[in-house]
Amino acid sequence: MELLKAIYPWGPVLFGIGFLAPLIAAIMASIGIAAPLDLTEIQSGLIIGGTWGLIAKFGGRWI
């Protein structure tokens, strides 16, 4: 329970990495967007999803 309480505030970051990253990679693959800077699609997803999660955690909103 204490562990859950500790990680709960980091939910948006975990969501960004755990769900948005593979989703972004899948969207890039399905519509044929090439990842920049020689990155793979999942690397791009992790950067975008992780950053977006951090913004949501500290800014309090996704959009």
Place this chain on the structure above:
Amino acid sequence: MSVTEAQSPAALDKEDERRLYRKEMAIAKKYIGPFPVVMALWGFSNLLCWFALWPLVIFDVIPLWVGFIIATANVALCYLPSHEAQHSNYANPGTPLRWLNELIGYVSTIPLVLPFKIARYTHMRHHKHTNDPKLDPDYEVIAPTWQQAVLKTIRRMQPGFPNSYGVVLSENADDPAAKRAGLEGMVQSLAYWGILGALAWSGYALEAAFLWWVPRMLGTIYISLFLSWWPHHPMNEMGRYRNTRSFSHKLGNIVAFGMEDHIIHHLHPGMPLNRNKAAFRELRPILEARGCRLEDHYS
């Protein structure tokens, strides 16, 4: 916005009051009672339909965009059968079919990821304190127009916005029922995020997003708009006969999920949704005499 307490705005003497109440209860009794088969079938068939979408989409039997539309409808439709269970309308505690009541309550809202015990706990407070700015857990939906109500629901989904149901549970942390509801809610939410993540990392990210994640957000907005905002707007009165209104929606009562007659539900929560319209028609003269908010109805 100020909220006023109005028990019965029509000037009725005590004898009229008693006479109307007896008539109201006699009519309501006719519609309360038989097992709500329609609502039970609705709950199970809607859930089965949503489950069926997964293999149908994954094995390319139907395209993802079709699955997305159906899944969004499934999420929006899944709340009301559980709502009947929250009121024990399938079976009261201690009766043989109680297990069925609880089963429908728990499983029908799987697509919405609304934990049954939290829904029941907060919904009973909504009934007890309808439109009370401090005590009604659904008061957060207040907005001057339906468009602003939609925007507000989107704001309420953001991580920085306090969850009104979570606030109710933490304010009642000493209540074992609240504790149990919170625990079940946490398990269900963790399972949801875990399943979404597992699907996404297994190569089914688009299916997870468009059969569950996005439909859940859209369904939540729809439910919040039609089940909370529309029937209670402008949320400025309390009291049995004035805290909820009846209305006519331009797109009809089916689009409004039967909420045109939500006043009947607040007066008689034991009456299943599918009998509200008929009861409303029969109760209408009494509601008029009571000075209820029968808005947009032209007789």
